[in-house]
Amino acid sequence: GIQVEQSPPDLILQEGANSTLRCNFSDSVNNLQWFHQNPWGQLINLFYIPSGTKQNGRLSATTVATERYSLLYISSSQTTDSGVYFCAVEQSFQKLVFGTGTRLLVSP
Amino acid sequence: DTGVSQDPRHKITKRGQNVTFRCDPISEHNRLYWYRQTLGQGPEFLTYFQNEAQLEKSRLLSDRFSAERPKGSFSTLEIQRTEQGDSAMYLCASNTQGYEQYFGPGTRLTVT
Numbered sequence: 374g375i376q377v378e379q380s381p382p383d384l385i386l387q388e389g390a391n392s393t394l395r396c397n398f399s400d401s402v403n404n405l406q407w408f409h410q411n412p413w414g415q416l417i418n419l420f421y422i423p424s425g426t427k428q429n430g431r432l433s434a435t436t437v438a439t440e441r442y443s444l445l446y447i448s449s450s451q452t453t454d455s456g457v458y459f460c461a462v463e464q465s466f467q468k469l470v471f472g473t474g475t476r477l478l479v480s481p
Numbered sequence: 482d483t484g485v486s487q488d489p490r491h492k493i494t495k496r497g498q499n500v501t502f503r504c505d506p507i508s509e510h511n512r513l514y515w516y517r518q519t520l521g522q523g524p525e526f527l528t529y530f531q532n533e534a535q536l537e538k539s540r541l542l543s544d545r546f547s548a549e550r551p552k553g554s555f556s557t558l559e560i561q562r563t564e565q566g567d568s569a570m571y572l573c574a575s576n577t578q579g580y581e582q583y584f585g586p587g588t589r590l591t592v593t
Contacts, residue, residue, distance in 0.1 A: 403579075404579075404581070406581055406582065408584075413586070414518075414570050414586070414587045414589070415584070415586050415587070416524075416572065416584040418581060418583060418584075421580070421581035459523050459524075461523075461524075466578050466579050467529070467536075467537065468514065468526040468529060468537065469514075469516075469524075469526065469574075469582055470526070471523030471524050471525070472523060473523060474522075474523050
């Protein structure tokens, strides 16, 4: 099956810093989503981005489907950005396959 | 705008007991998914429905697990004869085919 790898696995930032999270996938996909999982376990949708670039406030994402990777940019990080970030890919409009996650800690 | 809801949010049970979880999807979504997440891992797919039809089941879904979506609306996931290895967060998601999936808050199961 398709493999989804995220880097870095862990990231510690000072409040106000910028960061880039990467997601590599091993096969072509129809869709790609980025999620933020809060401390209570809720998965919050960030981006639905099978290709191209999208921005939402301090967050933006870029997917280069031909090269099989996606990037999530977080600018001016805040403590509330802490948590685990997952990318997940979908083939043939079926189930999501999740990556390994990036655990982010933003300190004040 | 109501999202995906799950009930209960937490369940503690003794090994060998049966448990049932419920998921109510976003009303206009015809697809419903179940995932399981263990500590430190990403969610893993268990099964999904399109309307009332169960279209795919993961190898993770042993014979002790059964899922239903009888009228194409809410779904139930039952685990029979629970084992300690079943302890996990059970997540439900819904969408319309080809669009993003939205997740519920999850049911955290602890088997003692």
